[in-house]
Amino acid sequence: MTVTALKKEQFVKFVLTVFALSSLLFLFLIFAFILIEGLPLFHKAGLKNIIFGLKWAPTKGLFGIFPMIISSFLVTFGALLIGGPMGLSCAVYLSEYSGKKMKMLLKPALELLAGIPSVVYGFLGVIYIVPLVRNFLGGSGFSLLATSIILGIMILPTIISISFDSIASVPKSFREGSLAMGATKWQTLYKVVIPAAKSGIMAGFILGMGRAIGETMAVIMIAGNALKIPTGILDPLRTLTGNIALELAYATGDHRQGLFSTGVVLLVIIMALNYIANFWIKKKRLN
Amino acid sequence: MIQMTRLFYIFIFLVTMTAISCSREGTGDKDDASTITIAGSTSVMPFTEKLAEYFMLDHPDFVINVQGGGSTAGVQACLNRTVDIGMSSRNLKDDEKTLNTITICNDGIAIVVHPNNTINNLTLEQIRDIFNGRIKNWKDLGWIDRRIDAVTREEGSGTRGSFEELVMNKMEIDDGIMVQDSNGSVKEIIATDPYAIGYISLGLLDKRVKGLAIDGIAPTVENIKNGSYLIVRPFLFITNGTPGEKVRLFIDYVLSNDGQTILKKEGLIDIM
Numbered sequence: 001m002t003v004t005a006l007k008k009e010q011f012v013k014f015v016l017t018v019f020a021l022s023s024l025l026f027l028f029l030i031f032a033f034i035l036i037e038g039l040p041l042f043h044k045a046g047l048k049n050i051i052f053g054l055k056w057a058p059t060k061g062l063f064g065i066f067p068m069i070i071s072s073f074l075v076t077f078g079a080l081l082i083g084g085p086m087g088l089s090c091a092v093y094l095s096e097y098s099g100k101k102m103k104m105l106l107k108p109a110l111e112l113l114a115g116i117p118s119v120v121y122g123f124l125g126v127i128y129i130v131p132l133v134r135n136f137l138g139g140s141g142f143s144l145l146a147t148s149i150i151l152g153i154m155i156l157p158t159i160i161s162i163s164f165d166s167i168a169s170v171p172k173s174f175r176e177g178s179l180a181m182g183a184t185k186w187q188t189l190y191k192v193v194i195p196a197a198k199s200g201i202m203a204g205f206i207l208g209m210g211r212a213i214g215e216t217m218a219v220i221m222i223a224g225n226a227l228k229i230p231t232g233i234l235d236p237l238r239t240l241t242g243n244i245a246l247e248l249a250y251a252t253g254d255h256r257q258g259l260f261s262t263g264v265v266l267l268v269i270i271m272a273l274n275y276i277a278n279f280w281i282k283k284k285r286l287n
Numbered sequence: 288m289i290q291m292t293r294l295f296y297i298f299i300f301l302v303t304m305t306a307i308s309c310s311r312e313g314t315g316d317k318d319d320a321s322t323i324t325i326a327g328s329t330s331v332m333p334f335t336e337k338l339a340e341y342f343m344l345d346h347p348d349f350v351i352n353v354q355g356g357g358s359t360a361g362v363q364a365c366l367n368r369t370v371d372i373g374m375s376s377r378n379l380k381d382d383e384k385t386l387n388t389i390t391i392c393n394d395g396i397a398i399v400v401h402p403n404n405t406i407n408n409l410t411l412e413q414i415r416d417i418f419n420g421r422i423k424n425w426k427d428l429g430w431i432d433r434r435i436d437a438v439t440r441e442e443g444s445g446t447r448g449s450f451e452e453l454v455m456n457k458m459e460i461d462d463g464i465m466v467q468d469s470n471g472s473v474k475e476i477i478a479t480d481p482y483a484i485g486y487i488s489l490g491l492l493d494k495r496v497k498g499l500a501i502d503g504i505a506p507t508v509e510n511i512k513n514g515s516y517l518i519v520r521p522f523l524f525i526t527n528g529t530p531g532e533k534v535r536l537f538i539d540y541v542l543s544n545d546g547q548t549i550l551k552k553e554g555l556i557d558i559m
Contacts, residue, residue, distance in 0.1 A: 055462070056442075056462075057442070057459075058442055058443075059442055059443065067462075126475070126479075130479075131479065134480060138434075139434065139436075140434075140436035140465065140476075140480055140482070140483065141480065142436075142465055142476070220468070221472075224465040224466075225441075225465060225466035225467065225468075226462065226463050226464055226465050226466060227462040227463075227466070228462040228463045235463075236463075236465045238466065245468075246441045246466065246468045247441050247442055247443055247468075249329065249355070249356070249357055249443075249468070250356075250357035250358070250359060250360070250441070250442075250443030250444055250445075251357075251443055252357075252359045252360055252363055252443075255442070255443060
């Protein structure tokens with residue numbers, strides 16, 4: 001290798017390192033930006049009044065986001081209730097039952113599902129799910145139920161791909177051992193394979209939750225965005241992300257800071273979820 | 288490897304070129320064209336854009352930048368002198384009264400329901416009670432036994448601000464009521480949900496939704512002009528102090544016959 005080639009090599013390495021570290025820089029900037037904008041209000045209005053406050057009226061100095069925190073978790077668990085069993089079944093089918101042809105059909109379809117923009121999901125929700133809920137179950141249709149259904153579909157690809165990887169990576173010897181003992185395929189699955197893949201499946205569910213809690217566009221379109229804590233599955237509700245997106249356009253001064261405070265809370269929740277997911281993934285490695 | 292590095296240099300070259308071209312643009316002829324910057328209410332913005340378009344046809348040396356941001360942002364920008372003209376779809380608050388306001392037209396706010404709704408008329412009091420959460424069922428208004436799906440606009444919106452001022456009379460809008468972030472999405476809900484009620488800009492009223500009469504007075508341009516329909520808000524241009532010569536030229540155009548005709552065609556109430 002000549003000297004110039006060596007220099008080039010070093011130069012390329014340097015540039016690549018800079019680009020690679022820039023993603024870290026972006027993360028840091030986002031953190032700093034949200035905290036700088038959002039924290040002053042926590043000081044001014046009080047942590048308790050913001051997190052446990054029941055009334056959001058930013059132009060009148062009330063910044064309670066408790067109903068939105070509850071609503072965010074409600075839609076997330078709703079989505080998990082719908083998407084969880086579906087996603088897990090699909091992952092098990094893909095890994096244990098489907099033939100090669102079926103797998104070749106299903107996998108790209110799932111990737112496509114993940115790539116559909118959320119505004120399209122929201123649009124479908126408004127046109128189909130909301131009227132269905134309104135006509136058959138009552139209420140306006142813009143509800144916890146409709147939002148959970150749409151989010152449940154949206155988190156499917158996340159749950160399926162991570163659960164599938166974890167189920168497929170269960171060693172073949174586990175299955176063979178169980179079958180050799182006289183267990184049926186279903187018994188093997190239920191008693192051996194799924195428990196062995198548990199941590200990966202949990203990680204998939206938790207990352208799915210992260211996707212659901214962070215979803216914004218589709219949620220604004222179908223949740224109804226009312227400020228009260230919903231009392232039933234047919235009531236409208238407003239999530240943390242929805243609050244920011246709805247009001248940012250017009251917000252100034254304390255109102256704007258209030259939205260950043262909402263962002264701070266959201267950031268903390270997402271960080272906690274990611275931490276828990278990583279914990280489960282690590283646990284899997286230790287096993 | 289050589290190909291890789293070549294690609295890399297091309298990339299660096301492109302980045303540099305982009306940077307250079309961008310910086311050239313920034314330092315370009317600033318005072319040559321007459322630039323007018325306008326920002327504020329998203330309700331007024333589409334109409335201002337239209338007016339600016341026509342104005343620039345007649346005055347090719349003018350460049351008019353129209354931006355949104357909301358009424359409050361428009362007023363703030365005007366106070367900071369970062370824009371030449373601010374747009375507002377609500378009256379100024381007391382601490383903003385130092386600014387100079389020009390009413391360019393008026394806009395009614397129509398209370399709308401689904402066309403299948405048999406109710407044609409409500410009193411102001413009843414509308415207040417619906418949005419305050421005291422009336423929750425259509426039965427109480429003489430229709431079927433079904434919950435009312437009321438829809439309001441988000442906090443900070445000029446339309447909501449005017450609605451609170453003109454209809455709610457210091458009473459609060461209930462927290463259980465649905466919130467949408469534009470005239471369009473409110474209208475979409477009303478048009479698809481037979482049990483919904485909401486309020487939108489009068490200019491957007493069409494066959495898909497039904498505008499209710501209030502205390503017997505229908506929301507029409509004539510009724511607003513003769514002063515009988517009362518839920519009307521001004522669309523304002525705001526300037527900090529007396530406007531300069533170039534800005535004056537645009538404002539005069541908006542207030543002229545031509546400008547007002549354009550606004551009238553868009554469904555607004557001209558001030559001629």
